[in-house]
Amino acid sequence: MPESHPMIGGDGTYSYTKNSYLQREGIKYAKGLIDETIAHKLDIKDLLSNSRSFKIADLGCSVGPNTFICMESVIQAVKHKFQSHERPYFAAGVPGSFHGRLFPESSVHFVHSSHALHWISQVPKEILDKSSPAWNKGRIYYTGAPDEVGKAYAIQFAKDVEIFLDARAKELVVGGMMVLILPGIRNGISHSCAVVNVMLDLLGSCLMDMCKEGLVSEAQVDSFNLPMYVPSPKEMIELVERNGSFKIERMELFDPVPGNEAQILRSGHAWKMHFRAGLEGVFSKHFASETIDELFDRFPNKAAEKLKATSTETTLLFIALKRK
Numbered sequence: 360m361p362e363s364h365p366m367i368g369g370d371g372t373y374s375y376t377k378n379s380y381l382q383r384e385g386i387k388y389a390k391g392l393i394d395e396t397i398a399h400k401l402d403i404k405d406l407l408s409n410s411r412s413f414k415i416a417d418l419g420c421s422v423g424p425n426t427f428i429c430m431e432s433v434i435q436a437v438k439h440k441f442q443s444h445e446r447p448y449f450a451a452g453v454p455g456s457f458h459g460r461l462f463p464e465s466s467v468h469f470v471h472s473s474h475a476l477h478w479i480s481q482v483p484k485e486i487l488d489k490s491s492p493a494w495n496k497g498r499i500y501y502t503g504a505p506d507e508v509g510k511a512y513a514i515q516f517a518k519d520v521e522i523f524l525d526a527r528a529k530e531l532v533v534g535g536m537m538v539l540i541l542p543g544i545r546n547g548i549s550h551s552c553a554v555v556n557v558m559l560d561l562l563g564s565c566l567m568d569m570c571k572e573g574l575v576s577e578a579q580v581d582s583f584n585l586p587m588y589v590p591s592p593k594e595m596i597e598l599v600e601r602n603g604s605f606k607i608e609r610m611e612l613f614d615p616v617p618g619n620e621a622q623i624l625r626s627g628h629a630w631k632m633h634f635r636a637g638l639e640g641v642f643s644k645h646f647a648s649e650t651i652d653e654l655f656d657r658f659p660n661k662a663a664e665k666l667k668a669t670s671t672e673t674t675l676l677f678i679a680l681k682r683k
Contacts, residue, residue: 378636385615483511499563516588528604543676605680627659
């Protein structure tokens with residue numbers, strides 16, 4: 360079974376609702392891309408020739424208002440394309456993981472997934488194996504690790520995307536569309552050049568500092584790894600083409616926080632809040648609550664120092680696919 364890593368719910372200090380600024384800015388930027396995709400690439404009249412309803416699925420990983428912002432944007436774009444403002448819409452929740460099947464065959468017309476697909480279904484087994492060249496000793500992520508570690512993450516990501524695309528291909532009607540938004544890196548650059556990867560690597564550095572001080576055991580750190588992977592456009596193109604069920608209608612990288620607004624990304628505290636809201640659920644399965652508090656208390660100062668010499672460009676990958 361794929362691992363589940365829910366965000367922090369509610370509206371408390373560390374909640375996802377209060378600390379998902381980067382995701383929300385990405386969603387806002389992508390609205391124009393989604394509007395254009397629906398306007399120019401989605402044949403709604405043809406899709407509805409055999410159906411009385413237009414079915415939309417959101418496979419994001421968030422809780423709170425971001426999901427509603429996404430769905431409102433899609434619904435309004437569909438209404439505008441169909442030139443109908445009177446038709447009602449209904450919402451329903453479906454239990455399960457986006458890594459596998461969720462809906463009946465040929466039952467969905469449009470799928471939206473934001474900030475979800477970069478979560479892999481499990482940490483690669485070989486990076487926890489002391490006898491493997493991919494053993495990720497002293498780290499919790501693949502940034503800066505030996506090539507074998509990065510390859511293990513990439514292979515697991517590729518497996519998960521293949522299963523994801525197979526599931527969506529069965530659920531989407533022919534001509535239906537899927538929009539994916541996830542963290543991405545530019546083609547040809549090192550994963551250690553992406554600011555989000557740099558910051559995640561720093562979390563591991565903080566844990567190792569705590570290990571040296573006897574606050575957490577070395578075995579605990581060595582047996583923990585973050586289940587995420589940030590792909591490039593080239594990787595995604597190869598995976599979609601290998602699957603063969605979808606045509607790529609649009610793909611581009613964008614910075615969700617450009618210009619003067621990017622100053623917030625120079626704040627170690629901002630990154631602390633962003634990460635704690637999204638990652639505490641992962642850490643809490645492995646470490647005691649006091650360890651997590653200490654980890655995130657240490658992180659801002661180390662992050663602030665690193666950010667002085669690091670680019671804060673945060674790139675998101677937008678992909679629009681049509682079911683063949």
